[in-house]
Amino acid sequence: MKKLVLIVSLLASCSVWAQGSIEAGKAKSQTCVACHGADGNSLLGMYPSLAGQHAKYIEKQLKDLKLGMTSGGKQGRYDPVMSGMAMPLNEQDMADLAAYYASLPLAHNTTPENVVEQGKNLYAAGDAERGIAACIACHGPRGNGTELSGFPKISGQHADYVKLQLEKFRDGNRNNDMNAMMRDVAKKLTDEDIDVLSKYVGGLH
Ligand code: HEC
Ligand code: HEC
Numbered sequence: 001m002k003k004l005v006l007i008v009s010l011l012a013s014c015s016v017w018a019q020g021s022i023e024a025g026k027a028k029s030q031t032c033v034a035c036h037g038a039d040g041n042s043l044l045g046m047y048p049s050l051a052g053q054h055a056k057y058i059e060k061q062l063k064d065l066k067l068g069m070t071s072g073g074k075q076g077r078y079d080p081v082m083s084g085m086a087m088p089l090n091e092q093d094m095a096d097l098a099a100y101y102a103s104l105p106l107a108h109n110t111t112p113e114n115v116v117e118q119g120k121n122l123y124a125a126g127d128a129e130r131g132i133a134a135c136i137a138c139h140g141p142r143g144n145g146t147e148l149s150g151f152p153k154i155s156g157q158h159a160d161y162v163k164l165q166l167e168k169f170r171d172g173n174r175n176n177d178m179n180a181m182m183r184d185v186a187k188k189l190t191d192e193d194i195d196v197l198s199k200y201v202g203g204l205h
Pocket of ligand 2: 048060122123133134135136137138139150151152153154162165166176177178181182185197
C-alpha cells in the first residue's frame with residue numbers, strides 16, 4: 001500500500017500537464033467544429049485535421065497559439081484566425097480538447113502516384129548534399145511522430161495545410177519548434193520539395 005501511494009504521488013509530481021477528459025473535451029469542441037470538422041477531420045485543406053494527433057502536441061499548440069496572441073506575435077505561435085480561438089481557453093480546456101481530439105480516428109487520405117518516388121527519397125533519406133535531415137528521423141517511418149518527444153503525427157494531414165506550415169517554418173513565421181528543429185530543416189527546402197513532401201505525407205500511414 002505504502003509503495004502504491006509513493007508511486008502515485010511520484011507520478012502526480014512528474015506531471016506538469018493537466019489531466020484531460022475526453023467527455024469534457026467533446027462538450028467544449030462545439031466552437032471548433034466549423035473549421036476542424038464534426039469528428040476532428042476538417043473538410044477544407046487549409047484547416048488541419050486534429051483527429052488522432054498526439055494529445056501533448058495539441059495541448060502545446062493551443063498554449064503556443066494563445067501565447068502568440070497575448071505576446072503580440074513575439075512568442076509562441078501566431079495565426080490571425082486560430083490564436084483568437086485559443087484566447088478564451090484555460091489549461092484545463094486545452095487538456096480536455098487535446099484528449100478528445102487525440103481519441104478520434106483520422107480519416108483516410110492518399111498520396112498521389114506522381115510524388116511517391118521523389119517524396120519517399122526526401123522523406124526517408126533527406127539530402128546529404130544540401131544538408132537536409134530526413135523527416136523519418138523525427139516523424140517516423142509512417143509519419144506518426146512520437147507523443148513523448150513532441151514530434152507530431154503528419155501522415156494523413158491535408159497537403160494544403162502541410163505546405164503552409166513548411167512555408168511558415170521556412171520564413172520563420174512559425175517559430176515555436178524547440179531548438180529550431182523544424183526551421184533548420186525547412187529553410188533548406190525548395191518550393192518543389194515542399195510541394196512534393198506536403199502531398200507525399202497524406203497517404204503515409
Ligand atoms: C475559424 C476557423 C477555426 C476555428 C473555429 C478553430 N480553428 Fe483551430 N485552426 C485554424 C487554422 C486556420 C489553423 C492553422 C493555423 C496556422 O496556420 O498556423 C488551426 C490550427 C489549430 C491547431 C494546430 C494543429 C496542428 O496540427 O498544429 C489546433 C490544435 C487547433 N487549431 C485547435 C482548435 C480548437 C481546439 C478549436 C476550438 C476551441 C479551434 N481550433 C477552432 C482554424 C480554426
Ligand atoms: C529533428 C527533428 C525533426 C525533423 C528532422 C523534421 N521534423 Fe517536422 N517537426 C518536428 C517538431 C518537433 C515539430 C513540432 C514543433 C512544435 O512543437 O510546434 C514538427 C512539425 C512539423 C510539421 C507541422 C505539423 C502540424 O500539424 O502543424 C510538419 C508539416 C513537419 N514537421 C514536416 C516535416 C517534414 C516534411 C520533414 C522533412 C523534410 C520534417 N518535418 C523533419 C521535428 C522534426
